[in-house]
Amino acid sequence: MNIQSTFELDKIDQRIIAATQEGLPLVSKPYETVAKMLGLPNDLVIERLEAMLQSGAIRRIGVVPNHYKLGFTANGMSVWDVDNELVDELGDTIGALEYVSHCYRRPRHLPLWPYNMFAMVHGRTRIEVEEKIEAIAKILGPASRQHNVLYSTKILKKTGVRLCGRSKD
Amino acid sequence: MTDINLDKLDRAIINALQGGFPLTDRPFAEVASWLNIEESELLERIEKMLADKVLSRFGPMYNTDRLGGAVTLAAMSVPPGQFDQVSQVVNSHREVAHNYARNHEFNMWFVIAGDNRKIIDQVISAIEKETGMPVYDFPKQKEYFIGLRFEA
Numbered sequence: 001m002n003i004q005s006t007f008e009l010d011k012i013d014q015r016i017i018a019a020t021q022e023g024l025p026l027v028s029k030p031y032e033t034v035a036k037m038l039g040l041p042n043d044l045v046i047e048r049l050e051a052m053l054q055s056g057a058i059r060r061i062g063v064v065p066n067h068y069k070l071g072f073t074a075n076g077m078s079v080w081d082v083d084n085e086l087v088d089e090l091g092d093t094i095g096a097l098e099y100v101s102h103c104y105r106r107p108r109h110l111p112l113w114p115y116n117m118f119a120m121v122h123g124r125t126r127i128e129v130e131e132k133i134e135a136i137a138k139i140l141g142p143a144s145r146q147h148n149v150l151y152s153t154k155i156l157k158k159t160g161v162r163l164c165g166r167s168k169d
Numbered sequence: 170m171t172d173i174n175l176d177k178l179d180r181a182i183i184n185a186l187q188g189g190f191p192l193t194d195r196p197f198a199e200v201a202s203w204l205n206i207e208e209s210e211l212l213e214r215i216e217k218m219l220a221d222k223v224l225s226r227f228g229p230m231y232n233t234d235r236l237g238g239a240v241t242l243a244a245m246s247v248p249p250g251q252f253d254q255v256s257q258v259v260n261s262h263r264e265v266a267h268n269y270a271r272n273h274e275f276n277m278w279f280v281i282a283g284d285n286r287k288i289i290d291q292v293i294s295a296i297e298k299e300t301g302m303p304v305y306d307f308p309k310q311k312e313y314f315i316g317l318r319f320e321a
Contacts, residue, residue, distance in 0.1 A: 007232075017231060020228050021228075021231055022226070022228070023219075023226050023227050023228040024227060024228035024229070026197075026212050026215055026216050026227070027212070028195055028197060028198065028212075029194060030196065031192070031194070031196075042194070046192045046193075049192055049229060050192050052231075053192075053229075056232055057231065057232055058229045058232065059230045059231070059232055060187075060190075060229075061188070061189070061192070061228065062186045062187050062188045062189065062230070063183060063215070063218075063224045063226070063227050064224060064225045064226045064227070064230065065183050065187070065223065065225070066223055066224060066225045069221070069222060069223045070175075070183075070223070077271065077278075088313075091311065091313035092313050094313065095313030102312075103312075103313035104309045104310075104311065104313065105309070105310045105311040106242065106308065106309060106310060107306075107308070107310065109305050112275075112305075113275070118242075148273070150271040150272060150273045150275075151271065151272050152269040152271050152278075153269075153270045153272055154270040155267075155268075155270075156260060156268035156269060156277070156279075157259075157260040157265060157266075157267060157279070158266075158267050158268075159266055159267070
């Protein structure tokens with residue numbers, strides 16, 4: 001059940017991923033530092049990162065702000081029952097909203113779970129999140145038959161998802 | 170919880186660095202020049218914000234679930250009296266990366282990550298066997314991710 005294709009990554013890419021998935025070194029020439037660490041030419045490291053950015057294996061290079069510390073303490077997992085014919089087009093619109101961090105199509109589990117689109121909505125307050133969900137409802141219009149929002153009440157576990165070298169250590 | 174003081178420059182750095190970090194020999198010098206500051210000041214600021222946990226990381230954001238590994242979101246409907254016990258069982262699996270309690274009949278939501286889909290299926294079966302409760306699997310079918318751009 002391979003839903004999404006995977007990228008063609010060779011050993012060199014995997015070594016670069018393993019060396020940078022925790023972050024880039026905070027030095028003047030970070031790629032050179034990574035290259036030295038791996039015994040690779042500078043240009044090759046930059047070239048490979050560029051290629052992975054192009055292919056989508058890297059989404060972007062930059063900072064990940066801790067939204068809690070920035071005051072975005074409220075977030076809701078909004079879930080929508082969207083017409084199958086329209087969900088992909090509308091999903092792109094909703095995903096592009098600046099207050100939506102992730103937007104996915106996922107399977108329904110009828111009759112318990114009629115929702116097929118998930119959008120994580122962030123705000124400074126619960127009220128702000130609810131306003132944004134109303135705005136999404138307006139955009140979706142009658143294409144969404146029903147929706148719901150699930151707030152997290154407790155973090156039960158939070159560890160990172162490690163990629164390379166996970167099964168080999 | 171949010172009593173972190175960020176000045177104008179910190180905010181400008183966060184807003185400037187949410188993507189598009191240059192792939193050049195001296196990328197920090199380039200970004201510093203956009204912001205009209207010294208390279209050393211930019212490096213110090215990023216280091217401090219990482220230490221203060223204003224930033225959770227800095228570097229390439231890999232597309233986790235498409236690098237040969239597999240990820241799914243799973244949910245369970247757990248009776249309140251058994252919640253802690255089930256939570257312990259779920260969390261004991263190293264493939265479970267995050268687990269949140271949520272206000273819905275499906276009150277436990279967790280992410281399972283493994284090297285391949287088979288491992289995820291095994292974890293789901295194991296949790297179902299250990300708890301005697303069904304695990305609902307919500308694998309991504311399509312991603313509309315654009316990325317959160319906070320106005321810091």
